[in-house]
Amino acid sequence: MNDPTLKQVLQLAVINEQNGARFYQGLALRYRNDPEVHRIFKRLADDEAAHEAQFQKLMDAAEEDKPADRIYEQADYLRALSISKFFKKDAFKDLDAIKSPEDALVNALEFEKSTLFYYQGVAEVFGDTPELKALIQAEKEHVTTLMKAILTEARFRTLADNWP
Numbered sequence: 001m002n003d004p005t006l007k008q009v010l011q012l013a014v015i016n017e018q019n020g021a022r023f024y025q026g027l028a029l030r031y032r033n034d035p036e037v038h039r040i041f042k043r044l045a046d047d048e049a050a051h052e053a054q055f056q057k058l059m060d061a062a063e064e065d066k067p068a069d070r071i072y073e074q075a076d077y078l079r080a081l082s083i084s085k086f087f088k089k090d091a092f093k094d095l096d097a098i099k100s101p102e103d104a105l106v107n108a109l110e111f112e113k114s115t116l117f118y119y120q121g122v123a124e125v126f127g128d129t130p131e132l133k134a135l136i137q138a139e140k141e142h143v144t145t146l147m148k149a150i151l152t153e154a155r156f157r158t159l160a161d162n163w164p
Contacts, residue, residue, distance in 0.1 A: 006126050010059035013122070016115055017052035021045050023111070027104050037101040040149060044108065044142065051135055058131055102150065109146040115139055 024045035031037040098104045116139040123132050 006062045007059055009122050009126065010055055010062060013055040013115075013119065014052055014059060016118075017048050017055060020111060020115070021048035021052065024048060024108070027098070027108070030098075031101055031104070034101060037104070040146075041104070041108070047138065047142070051138065054131055054135055058129065105146055105150050109143065109150065112139055112142040112146060116143055 024041045028038050028041035028045055031041060098107060116136065119132065119136050119139060123136060
């Protein structure tokens with residue numbers, strides 16, 4: 001991504017959310033006989049689908065060619081943040097590598113941390129919007145909740161738990 005535009009950055013976010021939703025749907029199906037783990041991944045899949053729609057809306061409203069500030073460091077910063085195994089088209093093609101619910105939760109945590117880090121960078125470079133702030137907060141909640149589920153088997157809470 002050379003001198004990325006806001007639309008390009010948001011398109012990457014849409015694709016990332018699509019990948020995440022497919023990944024979590026696959027894990028929900030795999031762990032359908034484990035009610036708590038199934039519920040975690042089903043709710044994550046639902047949240048990722050909601051995030052995709054939100055990023056699509058932001059992308060549709062973005063100026064066509066609004067570039068990131070042409071300061072070299074900022075463009076490099078976004079490029080660096082987009083280098084993640086989770087931002088590839090086939091990032092989640094091999095669910096067979098995941099051997100246990102714990103492996104699945106750790107992979108999910110790494111995915112959520114990568115997306116959070118990227119979205120925070122987008123906000124730094126292009127500026128915050130209320131929608132982007134809400135998405136970043138949702139990603140923070142995913143990270144926190146997955147960490148708690150891994151460490152304490154805490155009940156998974158999602159956006160739907162906090163909204164009417």
